[in-house]
Amino acid sequence: MIIDCHGHYTTAPxxxxxxxxxxxDNLATPELGPRVADLRISDDELRESIENNQLRLMxxxxxxxxxxxxxxxxxxxxxxxxNTSSTWAGICxxxxxxxxxxxxxxxxxxxxxxxxxxxxxxxxxxxLERCVKDYGFVGINLNPDPSGGxxxxxxxxxxxxxxxxxxxxxxxxxxxxxxxxxxxxCFHTTGxxxxxxxxxxxxxxxTGDLFKEFPTLKFVIPHGGGAVPYHWGRFRGLAQxxxxxxxxxxxxxxxxxxxxxxxxxxxxxxxxxxxVDNILFASEMIGAVRGIDPxxxxxxxDTRRYxxxxxxxxxxxxxxxxxxxxxxxxxxxxxxxxxxx
Amino acid sequence: MIIDCHGHYTTAPxxxxxxxxxxxDNLATPELGPRVADLRISDDELRESIENNQLRLMxxxxxxxxxxxxxxxxxxxxxxxxNTSSTWAGICxxxxxxxxxxxxxxxxxxxxxxxxxxxxxxxxxxxLERCVKDYGFVGINLNPDPSGGxxxxxxxxxxxxxxxxxxxxxxxxxxxxxxxxxxxxCFHTTGxxxxxxxxxxxxxxxTGDLFKEFPTLKFVIPHGGGAVPYHWGRFRGLAQxxxxxxxxxxxxxxxxxxxxxxxxxxxxxxxxxxxVDNILFASEMIGAVRGIDPxxxxxxxDTRRYxxxxxxxxxxxxxxxxxxxxxxxxxxxxxxxxxxx
Numbered sequence: 001m002i003i004d005c006h007g008h009y010t011t012a013p014x015x016x017x018x019x020x021x022x023x024x025d026n027l028a029t030p031e032l033g034p035r036v037a038d039l040r041i042s043d044d045e046l047r048e049s050i051e052n053n054q055l056r057l058m059x060x061x062x063x064x065x066x067x068x069x070x071x072x073x074x075x076x077x078x079x080x081x082x083n084t085s086s087t088w089a090g091i092c093x094x095x096x097x098x099x100x101x102x103x104x105x106x107x108x109x110x111x112x113x114x115x116x117x118x119x120x121x122x123x124x125x126x127x128l129e130r131c132v133k134d135y136g137f138v139g140i141n142l143n144p145d146p147s148g149g150x151x152x153x154x155x156x157x158x159x160x161x162x163x164x165x166x167x168x169x170x171x172x173x174x175x176x177x178x179x180x181x182x183x184x185x186c187f188h189t190t191g192x193x194x195x196x197x198x199x200x201x202x203x204x205x206x207t208g209d210l211f212k213e214f215p216t217l218k219f220v221i222p223h224g225g226g227a228v229p230y231h232w233g234r235f236r237g238l239a240q241x242x243x244x245x246x247x248x249x250x251x252x253x254x255x256x257x258x259x260x261x262x263x264x265x266x267x268x269x270x271x272x273x274x275x276v277d278n279i280l281f282a283s284e285m286i287g288a289v290r291g292i293d294p295x296x297x298x299x300x301x302d303t304r305r306y307x308x309x310x311x312x313x314x315x316x317x318x319x320x321x322x323x324x325x326x327x328x329x330x331x332x333x334x335x336x337x338x339x340x341x
Numbered sequence: 342m343i344i345d346c347h348g349h350y351t352t353a354p355x356x357x358x359x360x361x362x363x364x365x366d367n368l369a370t371p372e373l374g375p376r377v378a379d380l381r382i383s384d385d386e387l388r389e390s391i392e393n394n395q396l397r398l399m400x401x402x403x404x405x406x407x408x409x410x411x412x413x414x415x416x417x418x419x420x421x422x423x424n425t426s427s428t429w430a431g432i433c434x435x436x437x438x439x440x441x442x443x444x445x446x447x448x449x450x451x452x453x454x455x456x457x458x459x460x461x462x463x464x465x466x467x468x469l470e471r472c473v474k475d476y477g478f479v480g481i482n483l484n485p486d487p488s489g490g491x492x493x494x495x496x497x498x499x500x501x502x503x504x505x506x507x508x509x510x511x512x513x514x515x516x517x518x519x520x521x522x523x524x525x526x527c528f529h530t531t532g533x534x535x536x537x538x539x540x541x542x543x544x545x546x547x548t549g550d551l552f553k554e555f556p557t558l559k560f561v562i563p564h565g566g567g568a569v570p571y572h573w574g575r576f577r578g579l580a581q582x583x584x585x586x587x588x589x590x591x592x593x594x595x596x597x598x599x600x601x602x603x604x605x606x607x608x609x610x611x612x613x614x615x616x617v618d619n620i621l622f623a624s625e626m627i628g629a630v631r632g633i634d635p636x637x638x639x640x641x642x643d644t645r646r647y648x649x650x651x652x653x654x655x656x657x658x659x660x661x662x663x664x665x666x667x668x669x670x671x672x673x674x675x676x677x678x679x680x681x682x
Contacts, residue, residue, distance in 0.1 A: 151525055195537075196540060199540075206529075231536060290582065
């Protein structure tokens with residue numbers, strides 16, 4: 001089985017974007033803004049948006065199941081206030097839930113949180129609980145920078161975030177550390193902000209001792225870990241300077257990297273440097289980079305092709321494709337076992 | 342000949358740090374603050390600080406000449422105002438100049454600029470001119486984020502920066518794009534902010550058309566280009582989405598990466614992915630990562646060892662060690678030729 005741990009609903013029907021636009025247009029006058037009930041998307045529309053896109057590509061590329069969350073760049077936690085984000089997260093999570101109900105063999109949900117700049121993350125708990133209990137979601141996306149490129153929240157090691165971690169531990173769900181749209185002109189969203197956030201989150205964990213406080217807390221750092229594997233020697237050396245344990249012991253019991261690295265040399269480095277137990281297959285398909293690589297004739301984001309030819313053995317590949325995801329997302333494993341898989 | 346294009350004066354005598362501390366303590370009362378003349382460092386002290394540190398390691402490791410600039414993390418452009426930075430840059434550049442006079446075969450200067458948040462970069466021109474004309478410096482360090490991790494300046498492609506570029510083109514000097522200390526708690530200086538800035542600067546150039554405006558402008562992106570080579574497929578794909586030319590044509594006539602990547606797999610990826618003509622040898626020795634790698638028994642920042650065994654031929658290695666630096670830093674080449682080298 002091939003599990004893609006990093007999929008977003010980037011192909012939702014246009015009505016969703018229109019609803020969001022109306023919400024934003026009425027930020028100052030929410031009483032005039034759209035109600036949740038104003039958004040009507042039929043099951044047929046959902047089916048079509050998935051069958052012609054993600055599911056078609058999953059079949060072509062041979063992946064079986066995608067951990068599916070709302071479109072990352074559309075989370076835009078910096079817009080409006082907590083109520084804005086709360087309503088928007090509720091809508092987006094419900095759509096992912098409906099997709100997982102329509103295609104239960106192929107999609108299982110991960111939640112967007114209703115984060116808002118400066119607002120206590122405790123406010124995200126009700127939506128998190130709803131997604132886990134009512135929707136059967138198996139993970140969350142946690143945005144370390146709800147300001148959208150201004151980085152005004154404390155580091156992930158700060159007690160500020162602990163209420164979310166306590167719930168994650170209670171439910172045994174990991175967080176993918178994933179920012180959203182940058183509204184800082186310096187940072188291109190998918191070409192700088194995403195990768196920078198991955199590197200930043202890893203280094204925050206390196207300097208702290210978060211996993212001593214929460215030994216079972218798990219983070220998936222997407223986009224192949226940003227700059228981290230490429231600079232693994234630098235990070236090993238920085239841990240040494242900071243008198244931290246070896247990274248294997250200090251962080252790799254809790255931090256995992258996905259395979260969203262869009263060329264062969266990158267995946268080769270990732271699998272050479274990072275222990276195979278810490279790598280989870282992912283593509284973030286129909287995401288930041290949708291084109292076809294003229295050097296290969298294949299889509300940049302068809303990451304399975306890179307993993308297929310990486311210098312690892314079949315057992316290691318099976319860990320990356322399936323077993324690691326089932327270990328890191330225990331609720332996914334339970335859901336699969338319930339289906340006899 | 343082996344030229345290390347990325348060295349900072351991280352080992353300056355303590356008096357320098359004390360002077361800076363006094364300057365900072367008197368930010369609000371500069372009339373009480375230290376005068377430039379209060380800083381007294383003898384040639385013997387300079388000699389000792391270099392002979393026992395950089396020069397000793399250069400001899401051990403076999404590099405011949407270092408392009409030497411003030412300590413990056415100490416630039417701290419976010420502190421005080423333009424006058425603060427101007428005085429500080431003047432002092433730091435003069436020390437690097439004196440080192441280059443004491444060890445003319447082994448050190449040649451690159452300038453720190455007196456940048457200050459929100460201040461027109463035109464204000465940096467007099468110091469730049471002094472360093473080039475009076476000191477024979479061959480390059481500059483340009484900080485894309487003088488706010489120190491808050492990223493409040495416009496992107497490098499903005500006309501805001503053009504006065505500096507015009508001078509760079511006039512003098513035919515490249516800029517190493519190098520941030521300084523982060524005062525944003527989210528970003529560890531050397532483990533996140535430096536690498537993020539490298540990625541950010543590259544992506545700013547990718548989205549813009551700066552090198553159409555300035556065809557001879559040259560940027561060296563340090564720390565192996567941040568996350569860029571590891572995600573080269575992503576950047577190729579993003580350029581394609583943005584309808585930009587191939588990266589080779591769009592950016593690689595003007596952008597170069599150094600070899601400050603502190604493990605073998607990173608250097609192997611760099612030399613596999615980035616054309617050899619765009620890679621310049623560097624170590625940033627006695628910098629962020631000063632320890633010995635227990636896996637190799639050698640210093641993490643002894644980057645020559647990695648380049649020595651990378652899968653490139655001797656001619657390619659000679660480009661990385663010498664010829665590319667002489668091409669990217671024409672004033673360095675001229676200085677060497679004047680010495681018959």
